[in-house]
Amino acid sequence: MLSKSNRYVKEANLIGGQWVAADSGQTFEVNNPASGQIIGTVPFCSKAETRRAIEAASAAFESFKNTTANERAGILRRMHDVMMDNQDALAELLTLEMGKPLAEAKGEIGIGAQYLLWFAEEARRVYGDLVPSPWGDRRIMVRKEPVGVIAAITPWNFPSSMLARKIGPAIAAGCTSVIKPAEQTPYSGLAWGLIADEAGLPEGAMNIITGGASEIGKELCANPQVRKITFTGSTEVGKILMKQAANTVKKVSMELGGNAPFLVFNSADIDKAVEGAIAAKYRNSGQTCVCTNRFYVQSKIYNQFTDRLAEAAENLKVGPGMETGTQQGPLIDDAAIDKVEELVADAIKKGGEVVAGGARHSLGGTFFQPTVIKNAKPKMRFSKEEIFGPVSPVYKFTKEEDAIARANDTIYGLACYFYTQDLGQAFRVMEGLKYGLVGVNEGVITTPEAPFGGMKESGVGTEGGRHGIDEYLDTKYVCIGGLGL
Ligand code: ADP
Numbered sequence: 001m002l003s004k005s006n007r008y009v010k011e012a013n014l015i016g017g018q019w020v021a022a023d024s025g026q027t028f029e030v031n032n033p034a035s036g037q038i039i040g041t042v043p044f045c046s047k048a049e050t051r052r053a054i055e056a057a058s059a060a061f062e063s064f065k066n067t068t069a070n071e072r073a074g075i076l077r078r079m080h081d082v083m084m085d086n087q088d089a090l091a092e093l094l095t096l097e098m099g100k101p102l103a104e105a106k107g108e109i110g111i112g113a114q115y116l117l118w119f120a121e122e123a124r125r126v127y128g129d130l131v132p133s134p135w136g137d138r139r140i141m142v143r144k145e146p147v148g149v150i151a152a153i154t155p156w157n158f159p160s161s162m163l164a165r166k167i168g169p170a171i172a173a174g175c176t177s178v179i180k181p182a183e184q185t186p187y188s189g190l191a192w193g194l195i196a197d198e199a200g201l202p203e204g205a206m207n208i209i210t211g212g213a214s215e216i217g218k219e220l221c222a223n224p225q226v227r228k229i230t231f232t233g234s235t236e237v238g239k240i241l242m243k244q245a246a247n248t249v250k251k252v253s254m255e256l257g258g259n260a261p262f263l264v265f266n267s268a269d270i271d272k273a274v275e276g277a278i279a280a281k282y283r284n285s286g287q288t289c290v291c292t293n294r295f296y297v298q299s300k301i302y303n304q305f306t307d308r309l310a311e312a313a314e315n316l317k318v319g320p321g322m323e324t325g326t327q328q329g330p331l332i333d334d335a336a337i338d339k340v341e342e343l344v345a346d347a348i349k350k351g352g353e354v355v356a357g358g359a360r361h362s363l364g365g366t367f368f369q370p371t372v373i374k375n376a377k378p379k380m381r382f383s384k385e386e387i388f389g390p391v392s393p394v395y396k397f398t399k400e401e402d403a404i405a406r407a408n409d410t411i412y413g414l415a416c417y418f419y420t421q422d423l424g425q426a427f428r429v430m431e432g433l434k435y436g437l438v439g440v441n442e443g444v445i446t447t448p449e450a451p452f453g454g455m456k457e458s459g460v461g462t463e464g465g466r467h468g469i470d471e472y473l474d475t476k477y478v479c480i481g482g483l484g485l
Helices: 049-062 069-085 087-098 102-123 161-174 185-199 213-222 235-246 271-287 299-314 336-350 402-406 424-434 468-472
Strands: 012-016 018-020 027-031 038-043 130-131 139-146 149-153 176-180 206-208 226-232 251-255 260-264 291-298 354-358 372-373 391-397 417-420 437-440 473-480
Touching: 012 049, 012 424, 018 473, 038 161, 038 354, 049 176, 049 206, 049 213, 049 226, 069 087, 069 102, 069 161, 069 185, 069 468, 087 139, 087 185, 102 161, 102 336, 102 468, 149 161, 161 176, 161 226, 176 185, 176 213, 176 473, 226 235, 226 468, 235 251, 251 291, 260 402, 271 291, 271 299, 271 391, 291 299, 291 402, 299 354, 299 372, 299 391, 299 402, 336 372, 336 391, 391 402, 402 424, 417 424, 417 468, 424 437, 468 473
Parallel strands: 149 176, 149 226, 176 206, 226 251, 260 291, 260 417, 291 391, 372 391, 417 437
Antiparallel strands: 012 018, 012 206, 027 038, 130 139, 139 473, 354 372
């Protein structure tokens, strides 16, 4: 159950500085995936509330756009402090609604706060240009301006930090926002309204709506006052939003699905590769868009690596996120575990050999055993589909060029990883992989300082890094003539 003493529990929506219920009074239930129990209810809002939220954001933008970069940096720094001062309460909320181990939830709050600090710093570096003019009596100035109202739609797997990556640059740039968190994890999203308020963000500058995804999404995309859609979620929904946003030609940033390959070459340091593999695969129970989906291991070390991975996977402690020592929590819901089960059954039918796990966990509910499948083949479904669960298919390869080709044989291009100690090979493989994020001898690489974004159907635009704020800025060219020079 949610603790009533946790002051970040909010069961209302935020519109124009007011915490409100849905017009209809309707609510929806939120479950704890570890127990299946209902932890509370939040408003089920729709089009009309969304429109009011956009109007509030639009009204707030008129003054927020005139704040100084220092003022906005100050708000972001205070938001960072509020998060870190309340890291335990926010992490508890996150684990209760999402299921991840408490230590990972604390880590998520911490990294979200780091994104805020990064963008607090970047707010003060939104430079324009004075361009050498081809005319004697005119001058060319280029300035950056906030795009206006932005809409952020986020998933359940990182319900807090995915918003940090959008709210941070939005506030830094001077934009106001309407946020729609995922239906499975609305509490961590609603908590952002309290964090922002404590830090002194003006009323209306952040609005948060929970409820019917497609109705809310349609209004956010159709409303001409929204100038940018930033989305993290499935490629399928991303495509819908891009199509819908086309009618009003909005800017879009899309962080979509992945099918991350993890290549291990004969020269790799096996200890490090196994350690990286566990982190890149089983973190968040395999439910991240950068989690390894396919392992490709060179023939000489294939058995050794697979055996070691299986042993390490079997040693992971599965349990409720709130229990001390838990390394892998439950999956988010029944649909998620059904899909994982189907993919494992498909692999077994097509000749896959289960060398670790392979079935639902004895804890019941949506707990699944950390699983490793040997003799993975291209015809198995997980070669093309995102698993989003704790299953490692291990494929064998002989030649480097084949491994690169197979790794690239997907519509996705988000994260990839490889392990080698051969420097020439490291460069050849890095240059050959068509992915937006590459971990060389590293399994976890996300950090606010670096740009995060996918190629191909994994997305458009980047979050974080020095380019992250550009997505929230328009470029204005000003030609100043008649200077009589
Ligand atoms: P996942 O498969 O990880 O749940 P989704 O892409 O379905 O990913 O969901 C990510 C976010 O997109 C959630 O906030 C969800 O409510 C929202 N969403 C789902 N369908 C739509 C839609 N048609 N329009 C707008 N948002 C949507």
